[in-house]
Amino acid sequence: MVQGFLILLICQLMGEWLMVWFGWPIPGPVAGMLLLLIGLMCYGRVPDGLRLPAEGLVRYLSLLFVPAGVGLMLFAETLAQQWLTILASLLLSTLITLSLTGWLLQAWETRQYKHKE
Structure with missing residues (x-):
């Protein structure tokens, strides 16, 4: 170990x-x-x-989320003021991540398929 x-x-x-x-x-x-x-x-x-x-x-990975939860409580007022900006950035980053991941998976599968032939 x-x-x-x-x-x-x-x-x-x-x-x-x-x-x-x-x-x-x-x-x-x-x-x-x-x-x-x-x-x-x-x-x-x-x-x-x-x-x-x-x-x-x-x-024990769940213990790592405790500091993040405390940070959310500590900055609750700032989050309440900036909620629209935060929501927009979360949605945009999620969309970009999903699109990029899908594109990379398709490219990888195409490469694997060509490699087998």
């Missing part, structure tokens, strides 16, 4: 380092998880040493 946590922490550290080095506005942990995804895709499967710690972290 220690090895799995070490892999997760190294990926996060590499993501943080790369984002600082390149100056890109992407959170380091997100970049680290992308690096982990690339590594797992190259490896072809999730090793058991990484699966156990990851499942343990996912089990």
